[in-house]
Amino acid sequence: MTAEIISGRVIGNQIREELTAEVTKLKEEHNITPGLAVVLVGEDPASVSYVTAKGRACESAGVFEETIRLPADTPEQEILDLVEKLNDDDRFHGILVQLPLPKHVNEEKVLLKIDPDKDVDGFHPMNVGRMVVGKPTFLPCTPHGIQELLMRSGNGPEGKHVVIVGRSNIVGKPMMNILVQKAVGANATVSVCHTRTKDMAAITRQADIIIVAAGVPEMITADMVSDGVVVIDVGVNRVGMKPSIKTPGKMVADLRGDVDFEGVKEKASFITPVPGGVGPMTITMLLKNTVESAKKTIQ
Numbered sequence: 093m094t095a096e097i098i099s100g101r102v103i104g105n106q107i108r109e110e111l112t113a114e115v116t117k118l119k120e121e122h123n124i125t126p127g128l129a130v131v132l133v134g135e136d137p138a139s140v141s142y143v144t145a146k147g148r149a150c151e152s153a154g155v156f157e158e159t160i161r162l163p164a165d166t167p168e169q170e171i172l173d174l175v176e177k178l179n180d181d182d183r184f185h186g187i188l189v190q191l192p193l194p195k196h197v198n199e200e201k202v203l204l205k206i207d208p209d210k211d212v213d214g215f216h217p218m219n220v221g222r223m224v225v226g227k228p229t230f231l232p233c234t235p236h237g238i239q240e241l242l243m244r245s246g247n248g249p250e251g252k253h254v255v256i257v258g259r260s261n262i263v264g265k266p267m268m269n270i271l272v273q274k275a276v277g278a279n280a281t282v283s284v285c286h287t288r289t290k291d292m293a294a295i296t297r298q299a300d301i302i303i304v305a306a307g308v309p310e311m312i313t314a315d316m317v318s319d320g321v322v323v324i325d326v327g328v329n330r331v332g333m334k335p336s337i338k339t340p341g342k343m344v345a346d347l348r349g350d351v352d353f354e355g356v357k358e359k360a361s362f363i364t365p366v367p368g369g370v371g372p373m374t375i376t377m378l379l380k381n382t383v384e385s386a387k388k389t390i391q
């Protein structure tokens with residue numbers, strides 16, 4: 093069996109088209125333009141490129157976006173004051189503080205300062221709590237995007253055994269909480285593996301759906317999965333540089349997932365590629381949360 097590809101680019105574009113239509117309607121019928129404020133402290137190249145991609149995505153969907161760039165040595169209090177100002181600024185329905193923040197800044201303190209009603213990243217403890225008990229809230233973008241990938245590729249998790257590898261606060265744990273809910277798009281039986289899991293392969297082989305977010309290049313190999321499994325690879329690992337296909341003579345980052353794609357695709361029924369799988373969905377769900385937040389302001 094060679095797996096069918098679940099493309100985050102294709103599904104992400106479908107959702108972005110739906111969002112663009114919603115944004116147009118919000119503008120025409122309610123005179124509301126969804127707005128996102130992005131705070132970028134310092135010039136970490138990965139953060140700069142994420143923020144640029146987020147800005148572009150907002151622009152193409154008609155969402156107003158403003159990136160506030162601060163130098164790396166900005167005092168913590170100045171960042172907290174800025175977040176407070178953004179909380180009170182009606183132009184913004186969402187606020188995103190790009191992580192990681194420089195070492196002298198307490199990330200938790202900054203995230204706590206964001207108004208939970210504008211927390212479109214879904215990291216505020218209030219929203220995390222609402223997610224855990226199954227109340228409507230902003231879901232963290234990467235796991236929310238994975239849920240959409242599963243549903244829209246015809247691989248809804250209801251009744252399935254989902255094995256998640258990784259228990260980070262941004263992917264593994266929220267993924268577990270989302271899929272275990274008694275709700276449409278959930279109702280799964282969920283196992284979570286991590287570095288202290290014994291005989292992980294014995295568990296991953298039981299999976300109907302496996303979601304890997306460990307940050308270890310190609311750690312899931314064909315012998316660790318069963319025939320017909322659905323594989324979602326969250327990992328993005330830079331293993332070196334390679335010649336660009338698009339621009340001859342240019343070198344680009346050689347990115348690998350956490351799954352040995354070539355081997356596993358021969359056993360899986362569906363699989364996400366890296367890049368082009370989970371990545372595009374993360375930004376799409378940020379747009380979705382921003383539009384949802386704007387919709388809530390309709391009286």
Ligand SMILES: NC(=O)c1ccc[n+]([C@@H]2O[C@H](COP(=O)([O-])OP(=O)(O)OC[C@H]3O[C@@H](n4cnc5c(N)ncnc54)[C@H](OP(=O)(O)O)[C@@H]3O)[C@@H](O)[C@H]2O)c1
Binds near residue numbers: 261286308326329
């Ligand atoms: N595409 C996207 O939009 C997107 C978004 C977020 C993250 N990512 C990527 O996803 C990957 C994971 O990110 P993250 O932030 O969740 O990572 P993280 O915070 O480093 O957490 C990694 C998790 O994987 C577990 N783990 C690591 N090595 C393992 C092993 N050999 N066996 C079993 N479990 C193992 C760790 O276990 P312990 O808890 O025991 O240490 C930890 O829970 C990274 O490659 C990241 O770049 C992609």
